[in-house]
Amino acid sequence: MEINVEEVTDILSDIGLPVKSIKKIFHKTKKEDYVLDVEMTPNRKDAMSHYGIARDLYVVLKFRGKKVYLQKPPIIENNSKNYYHNNEYQINILENKKCIRYSGISICKIKIEASPNWLVDRLKSIGIKSTNNIIDIIKFVTHELGQPIHVFDMDQIEENKIIIKNAEKNIEIQSSDHIIRKFDKEDLMIYDLEKPLSIAGIINNIISSIHINTKNIFLGSACFDPFIIRIIGNKYLIQTEEKYLMERGMDPTQTVYALQRAAFLINKITNKRRKIYSSNIIDVYPNPIYPPIIKLRYKKIINIIGKKISQKKIKNILSLLEISIHSENRKYLCVIVPLYRIDVKREIDLIEEILRIYNINKIDKISEQVKISPLPYFFYKTEHKIKKILFEQLINYGFQEIISYTIRNKDQFSFLLNSFYQREEIKILNPINQNYKFMRSSLLFGILDCIKYNYNRKNTNVKLFEIGKIYYKENNKFLEKTYLGIAIGMTKEKKIVESTNSYFFYLKGIIEQIFQKSGIYNYTQQVCYLHPLLENSISILYNNKILVELGKLKNNFLKKKEIFYAEIDWKYLISIIKNKKIIYVPFSKYPTSRRDLSLLVDKSISFERINQLLIKEKKNHMIKKIKIYDYYKGKNIPISKISYTVSFFFESKKETLSDKIINHSMKKIESFLTKKLKAKVRDSLIQ
Known part of the structure; x- marks a missing residue:
């Protein structure tokens, strides 16, 4: 049957292989033809060849009732009269985890010459310039079947041996692209008895490459570990067609067939003028892979x-x-x-x-009987799964979980902390050990013990977290609450070049990432000046209730050590997450515009006050996001003033916003902030 190019384009689009462009061409025979530029995802390695696309077309046409058949490209038969036996050729795979299968065939008495017109035309149509008959056949088969083949001058192979092994240490090779590269001992190579022939089959040593006087060739077809190929190619900046195909994964069952196809074409093209001879295919497949x-x-x-x-x-x-x-x-x-x-x-x-x-x-529409899969992450709404997700997040940030004792002795820490919170410690009436007779009233005690333990053993950079209960007495009632404590510890002598404040903001950033993952956005913060253990501390509130306390431990508790600590009210966090409603808002198809505004305000005005004013003002404008990203005080700024820079991101769901609309909104915002904060607007920038 015959189908036109428009039908082929539609079918390829239906099966996930959209055509980017169509080019009409004429061969030297005046025969009309088309070149289709097909786009595909990187995982579809099976379709990265002409036969692979034909195979997909056959499947869909056959399923739609068309009378079609799939013809595999012809190959040389094993009983060919042109075969000769060469039992001396040996292939040894010393790295069978990196090289899964290697097949080879030798062909003798060939002549390097120009390719026939049909082959030159076929390669030219896909953007490949003709080199010679052997190289052109190899390129043709590579694009036809998606299986790379490398070709060596057989007379340059010592003792007729092919060895796949790691490179010798610090060996230098000039490859066929005329670049000299120095290789490491873990890099995969194809060797003969004395020297490297190829860099993992993706580019040849220039010594082993064929040339105009080559008479005998060896063709190799391999299945390598794609991860190894990707590492070597990227490491040494090698970009070849072979690397592109092999790093996406190879079919180990294709190596022999590709050689048979190449041998068939060489015999067809070259054997018209002279008799050529081929060996049996040598195939080494030490650990066969079975289909899943x-x-x-x-x-x-x-x-x-x-x-x-x-x-x-x-x-x-x-x-x-x-x-x-x-x-x-x-x-x-x-x-x-x-x-x-x-x-x-x-x-x-x-x-x-x-x-x-x-x-x-x-598929017209989703059936009402279809069960919709549950939404991921926190939408399961169980404390156990929320805990698992948050803990995985902290572990990914490099924190380690600890479990500490709930019983401890009364010390300076507990006295200061309990007096600040007006808590009464719970004493055990009949303790086993007189040194441990009080229930802990903060997770900080156990975390500090763990940090000191690590410091004493030269582990000076510590990132820990713990979830657990604290116990105290209030208004003659025994209470217990669950908290999540997160700490970063370091010594002053081995401080990273960054300032101490960077660790505070790093820990605050961790907390904000937890909030973002939990869907918590409208939180506020306030500075806490009187905390007995923490300095430069803040409280993060949600609905005017404290959710997190965060700060740096005061220096008089652990000398020469700097510890940053945050404590989250766990049950309150869980209740917030469970009460969150899921709202889906589609992305706008119209662009976002940004405006920056610099304000000069009294230094007593905090970042949080500006943030809260802007959150309220955001409701009255087409503002998608507000971000305060910079502040400055010092030279050229009055001592009593501080400068904040705010970014506004405008977006509409209905139209592309014009400069006139955005500038009008900015004027309103400037007027609002000037009135509320008695601010002076320094400049307004467009980005």
Whole structure:
């Protein structure tokens, strides 16, 4: 059957391979043809070849009832009369975790010459300049099958041995791009008995590359660990077609077939004038990889797609995709996924493939019976899951969890703290140890003990957190509350170049990241001048109730040590999260405009006061976000004044905002702040 280029474009778009551009060309035979520039996601390695795209087209056309068939490119047969046996050739893989499979074939009595016109035209149509017949065939097969092949001058291979191993220490190689590179001992190489032939198959040593006088060649086709290829390529700034393909993952079952295809084309092109001879393919596959088996549930397909698809159609799609059924029952299938589909690893990937071939445009709307998956993160609303998420967040920031004793002795810390909060400590009537006879009234005590323990063992930079209960007596009632304590400890001698205040703001930033993850935004803060243990401390409030206390521990408690501590009211935090309503607001399709405003105000006016005024004023304008990002006091500013710089981000859901509208809003804001704060506006900037 024949289909036109418009139909092909539509079909490719349907199956997730949109066409970026179409170019009409004419070959030297005056035959009309088209070049399609197909866009694909990096995970679709199976479609990064002409045969791979043809295979996908075949699947969807066959499923839609078209009379089509898929013809694999012809290859050289093993019983070819042009074969000769060379049992002396050996391939040894010394790094079988880095090199999964290596196949090779030698071809003798070839002649390096110009390629035939049809091959030159095919390569030119995809932007590749012809080099010679052998190189052009290798490039053709690479783009046709998506399997890179490297070619060596066989007469340069010592003792007919191919060895895949790590590079020798500090070895230097001049590669075929004429750049000399020095390699490390963990870099993967292809060697002969004496010297390196190739850098992991992605670029050859210039010594082993073929040239105009080459008579005998060795073709290698490999499956390497893609992670290793990516590291080597990026490390030494090697950008080749081979690197691009191999770093995305290779199909180990393709190495032999690619060699057979290349040998077929070399024989077809070169054998017309002279007799060439090929060896048997040498194939080394030490640890074969077996195709994955995935469980696919019919009910899950309906829940995800939103429409019931018959089991017959599902099996038909899987069969066309070369996904075979290992076992089945009335509820599910266990299927074997071919190794070339490196992107299909889970049940959801299989469902995506079914929907892709079935055609997403056939799904009119989501069925009312479809169960919507629950929202992630805090929307589960259970304390256990909230705790798990927040703790993972702290661990990712480099903090470690500790568990300390709830019983301790009365000391200077507890006396100051309890007098400040007007708490009465709870004494144990019959303690086991007379040194531990009081219930702790703060998590700070145990955290300080842990920090001192680490300091005594030369661990001077400590980041800790603990969740636990504190106990105290108030108005003749025994009370217990749960807090989350977070601390950063360091010695003054080994302070990082940054100022001490940076640690305070770092810890405050951690708290704000927890709030952001929790969906808490409209909080306020106030300076706490009288805290008995913390200096430069602040209280963070939500709905006028203290949620967090944060500051630096006073120097007279731990000499030569600086400790920053924050304590969160855990139960209050959980209650806020649980009461949060989920509101979805779509992104605006119109651009955001920014204006900066610098204010000169009395130094007694705090950052928080300006912030609260702006939050209230934000409701009256098309302001998406307000950010106070700078303040200044000193030279050229009166002693009694301080300068704040505020950024305003304007956005509309209905239209692109004009300068006239934004400037009008800015004038209102300037007037409002001037009146409320008796501020002087220094400048207004557009960005």
